[in-house]
Amino acid sequence: MVGVNTLREMYEQMVTAREYEQRLQEAYLEGKEPAFDISAGPIPGELHLAAGHEASAAGVCAHLRDEDTVTAPHRPHHIAIAKGVDLDRMTAEIFGRETGLCKGKGGHMHLFDPDVNFACSGIIAQGCPPAVGAAMAADKRNEDAVAVAFLGEGAVDQGAFLESLNLAAVQNLPVVFVVEDNDWAISMPQPRITDVKTTAQRADGFDMPGIRVDHDDAIAVYEAAGDAIGRARDGNGPTLLDVQVHRRMGHFMGDPQTYRPEDDQERAKRHDSIERLAEDLREHGVDDDELAEVRDSAEQRVADAIEWAREQPEPDPAAAHEDVFVDEPTAASGGDD
Amino acid sequence: MAKTESDPGTAGADRELTMSRAMVDAITSEMHADEEVFYMGEDVQDYGGIFDSTQGLLKEFDRDRVMDVPISETAYVGAAVGAAQAGMRPIAEIMFTDFVGVCLDQVYNQMAKNTYMSGSAVNVPMVLTTAVGGTYNDAAQHSQTLYGLFAHLPGMKVVVPSTAYDAKGLMHAAVRDDDPVVYMFHKRLMGIGWMPAPEGPKTPVPEDDYTIPIGEADVKREGSDVTVATLGLHVHRALEAAEELAATSTSRSSTSGRWSRWTPGLSSTPSRRRADSSSSTRTTSPTASPAR
The missing domain is CATH 3.40.50.970 (Thiamin diphosphate (ThDP)-binding fold, Pyr/PP domains)
Known part of the structure; x- marks a missing residue:
């Protein structure tokens, strides 16, 4: 049974993530209106926001420690926040600044924070094999660390995902695969592209537990993830979690969503996991003032991170040539004769 | 490294x-x-x-x-x-x-x-x-x-x-x-x-550990007329060819080559680094910059 303190922390992560996406959306549009130019404004490039996905990240990451590895896909902010990635440096990275997590070279789809073992891959499903590798490392070192690979439901037909399930299963590795099912692979609804009712069923083919969490209910995610992560930590192998979430925004900023029925967008807004968790907290005796305090503090934290990021320097263009290697090869020095 | x-x-x-x-x-x-x-x-x-x-x-x-x-x-x-x-x-x-x-x-x-x-x-x-x-x-x-x-x-x-x-x-x-x-x-x-x-x-092959620096080619055969930069199997084919040419050459100057243990990812420009340009008649230089 989940305690009220854990619920409050999850609520805090979730409202922080929601606030973060809303403020980033505003910052992103600076310089991009009225004509949308993807390279303009303080956040050039693509931006995939995760409003509506918060419950899965908060419910899963509530069980994780710093030494546990998480890989996230191209829509990573809510997961990074729940994993405890440094919010200031992450924001600076999204703004492409020198003091960002990756010196401005990764951007919002490629966030790396080794302090909490968080990494991304912007390529669909390709974060799964490295998560399996992190689990393999823990296994070889006889540590009880686990790895969690997050991906979207549009990624489940990729070989990288299915191959990773197999490798994790055959080697009994401590991995949890978390599929965030928001019903849409950009513009393609899942029934059009895959003939399995739920991704959880895929687990059967690998003889591993596959758990479907039908609503983006943070408590249900927390409980399912607790079982899965506990099983991994105890050496009992991988689990596939399939969590229903809702996409409250476009696939990326600028997505007109003309393919999407209006009632589907309305439905996504009605299913608000944050509201649902607030209700649960009230039932646990947390009053509205306390909830408002959590929200205020999250708003402040996000505002501070964005303000800090805006003040950070742009990278020196010469730095574009750095970091190709950590150990510069002999020949790159230009020769010695 | x-x-x-x-x-x-x-x-x-x-x-x-x-x-x-x-x-x-x-x-x-x-x-x-x-x-x-x-x-x-x-x-x-x-x-x-x-x-x-x-x-x-x-x-x-x-x-x-x-x-x-x-x-x-x-x-x-x-x-x-x-x-x-x-x-x-x-x-x-x-x-x-x-x-x-x-x-x-x-x-x-x-x-x-x-x-x-x-x-x-x-x-x-x-x-x-x-x-x-x-x-x-x-x-x-x-x-x-x-x-x-x-x-x-x-x-x-x-x-x-x-x-x-x-x-x-x-x-x-x-x-x-x-x-x-x-x-x-x-x-x-x-x-x-x-x-x-x-x-x-x-x-x-020595029993003890030793490392060869990554990014440098090796000269497999010294010579003064021709530089051949190659790698893998063709090092041996080129060496064989050089021997054959040296034996059949009618000119006083021997045909020779420089043979590389090449590390192409670094594109270490073996011939440029190692070639004696005054006597090389032809230099085959692999791509000249590191892979970046």
């Missing part, structure tokens, strides 16, 4: 090894020295590697360190990336280099790019071993060398041994390197029972 060739010592310098034995010699030594080093690939346990790349390893180490994996290159090459980012030093093998097509994303988008894209927040100290080359009628899906494909990936270091001496020193250097290294061994040079090697690759 060793910047200069380390002293190989003299112990066992008179023993001659095939290239595969020298390669396994280095892997064995690195695995004894560092528990974070492990080898995974298809048929690397009981079989010992289809091209003898892990022959005998299972006698020294348990199956957790020499791992057979599913025929699933994306999964296990990607797992090597993840384990390397976690600080281990995995060696992963793609049986034929032609198979890289099925896992190219893990190779070029993850293994090669994560260091750069993370601003060096993470690095990927892994080795990708792979057999290259034809000469035995295996046709186009099993015979390519693909040196250039790997060498053009920013962030990747690529080494190609052409002798047993090179094979050992480059393997030590590759495992110890903090960046991803692709170690491409030519099947015809390995000394496999069912694929006889030419005379050249079997060389004396």
